Amino acid sequence: MVVINAVIGFLQEGKAEKALEGIRKMLSVSAHVRREGDWVEENAENLVPGDIVRLRSGDRVPADIRLLEAVSLSIEESALTGESLPAEKNQDPVEPDAGLGDRHGMAFSGTMVTAGRGTGVVTATGSETEIGRISTMISEVETLATPLTRQMDRFGKILSAVIVVMAVAMWFAGRMLHDYTTGELFLSSIGFAVAAIPEGLPAVLTITLALGVQRMASRNAITRKLNAVETLGSVTVICSDKTGTLTKNEMTVKHAVVRRAVYDVSGSGYQPEGHITLDGNPAALDGEEGLRDLVEIMAVCNDSHISQEDGFWKVTGEPTEGALRTFAAKAGFDPAAYERKAVIPFESENKFMATLNSTPDGKTVILVKGAPDRLLDRCGTQAADGGKKEPLDRRFWEAKIEELSGRGLRVLAAARKEADDGKNGLKHGDIEADLTFIGLAGIIDPPRPEAVEAVALCRTAGIGVKMITGDHAGTASAIGREMGIGNGGRTATGDELEKASDEELRELVREVDIFARTSPEHKLRLVRALQANGEVVAMTGDGVNDAPALKRADVGIAMGIKGTEATKEAADIVLADDNFSTIERAVEEGRTIYDNLRKAIIFILPTNGAEAFVILAAVAFGLVLPITPVQILWVNMVTAVTLALALAFEPAEPGVMKRPPRDPAASILGGNFLWRIAFVSLLVGGAAIGVFLFEKRIGMPLDLARTLAVNTLVFGQIFYLFNCRYLDESSISAGRLFANRAVWMTTGILLVLQLVFVYAPFMNTWFGSAPLLARHWLIPLSIGCAVFLAVEAEKALTRRWSGR
CATH class of the missing domain: 3.40.50.1000 (HAD superfamily/HAD-like)
Incomplete structure (x- = not known):
């Protein structure tokens, strides 16, 4: 166990360095920089503050840069700021204390240019950049010990102190009261230490956690630290x-607003599955003229595409435009028949996009989408029933915009304008006025x-x-x-x-x-x-x-x-x-694992307590040791490897996610469980001593009496295992007794091992055991049943006293 823990610790030491290596991979390897009046490609590591750098769509920003020029520049900064959408950049100044996501005049190292172009001056490189500061923070952050580690450290210190004190007390009792020789006391002390120290506990803890890791992996939670x-x-x-x-980190149209109605849109993400409804009823484009016009503009005045790859729907282009494409697909609209003649691309200064298109029926139209305030300024009319126009009701639209924005939605507006059939070009002057306002789309990254x-x-x-x-x-x-x-x-x-x-x-x-x-x-x-x-x-x-x-x-x-x-x-x-829901399932698994660890501890400690009590009582009363140190080591090994390990496979107890989190400062074992450990230790240990003394008194040979005492201990632990499967609740029911097949499998393995211990000649030689008669087995079997019933009675009394 020492070697295994040392290897694991050594491997974990390299994790922090790997985290920093992950940041290095995000950094740009080259940059377009102006040197001696010419634009050259230079390694990013050679940049210095004051360099002039050029950014283009698809570039990774090589350093922190103050923008001098930005043309329709958008940069994906979600890894740095957490924002869902690419940030639109400009060269306008901001407040000195503006947050990272509000610094529109800066481009940050490691982020990705998604659209447009820009030029700027390098302000910081290396560890002085925003991403560099994060790298420094990672290396400086101290990690805390886990609650289990703190509890086990505290538990180990207390247990060690108790064992040392009792061993010293036993030594002096044996010397003062019964005049044991130094050799006899040394052998007894070894036996007591072997009995009292739960050697199997570290292995059981590690294996229980490892099994939990495996179960969590099947539920999509990959554990890197045990x-x-x-x-x-x-x-x-x-x-x-x-x-x-x-x-979902996938923009989705949730509401569509036209003059006469507000439509709801179901579905989420870029998967074109969902419905458009009005007051709960399906809305078809054929019967909803305003909705058709809105869908037409949002789909045709659009440069993105959605496609399915490896079972997932993805967007090529701007996420917002991808949401509009999906919206059109849900409505059953196909923009393929629209021919684009000209386009005014989206620019952060204008905040709109316009296209000149010929429609399937041969008309020529100008379609515009963009920020609602920019389009309202350019509209004098709005769409009315029957394809007619009416004066723009700006207060109505502003109220709708405020309502949608107040619900956290990003709002885009749509407008259109008829054009001459022979028109082939598009200028800003064509859309400065006389547009007809069509409607709004409310977009959000849905929960x-x-x-x-x-x-x-x-x-x-x-x-x-x-x-x-x-x-x-x-x-x-x-x-x-x-x-x-x-x-x-x-x-x-x-x-x-x-x-x-x-x-x-x-x-x-x-x-x-x-x-x-x-x-x-x-x-x-x-x-x-x-x-x-x-x-x-x-x-x-x-x-x-x-x-x-x-x-x-x-x-x-x-x-x-x-x-x-x-x-x-x-x-x-x-x-x-x-997925956040995976965290909830992982928490449930974590609680189950902790319960199982407590069950293993509550099982192992009375096991060791009973063995230690046998040695302690023998020395205190001047008796021959009922169980030798090597026999105690055998019992520890086989019960920890078999019985205690079975508890790692226990399913979650009922209501595991309906109880509050445990107090991290609380002891791993409360007062009730300390009482149970003492109670079971005295019960099983006392039974083993009693069997040994009784059989010795009626003339049974020493090796046979010791073999019977060992099996009394083992059978007491087997039956106590079924008590431990439920910490507080009763275990007396067929459903609960047979719920965990691992318990029965390990019990069968242990019985086979005990038969080898009792009847194999080489085991008789190594461990000082002796073959038992068939009637002898009734004694440990009866004592095991009595232990089970006594512990169940103790649990019932504890529940009654605590009001449960």
């Missing part, structure tokens, strides 16, 4: 990122339905769920309401966290469940504040900005599909399906 399996069971707070964990249910189950289990995201407060609040997080309470922002002292932050995390516009430092401070309040914290994340907090948390959980390599390496557990 102790994390158990720690999940003691989690009191789960801090979850929003994008991709609570939500995962299974995650909503998982959050509710966590609350039932007494586990708090907090959302920590880099996204905007409005979006976070809207998702929180749908998820059941925050109960409609206020949302704290990164600005508040920045200004709060450590004491104020500890109070804030008690009151607030949703935190928006957070930076990596904020996330790390929030985890520390929760831990300072005595919470056991699980932290989820997928971006590099989450890695320091994941490393600090009691359990760091990374996303396996969309998570960065740096995040996975910093985490204890990786979710293969990026």
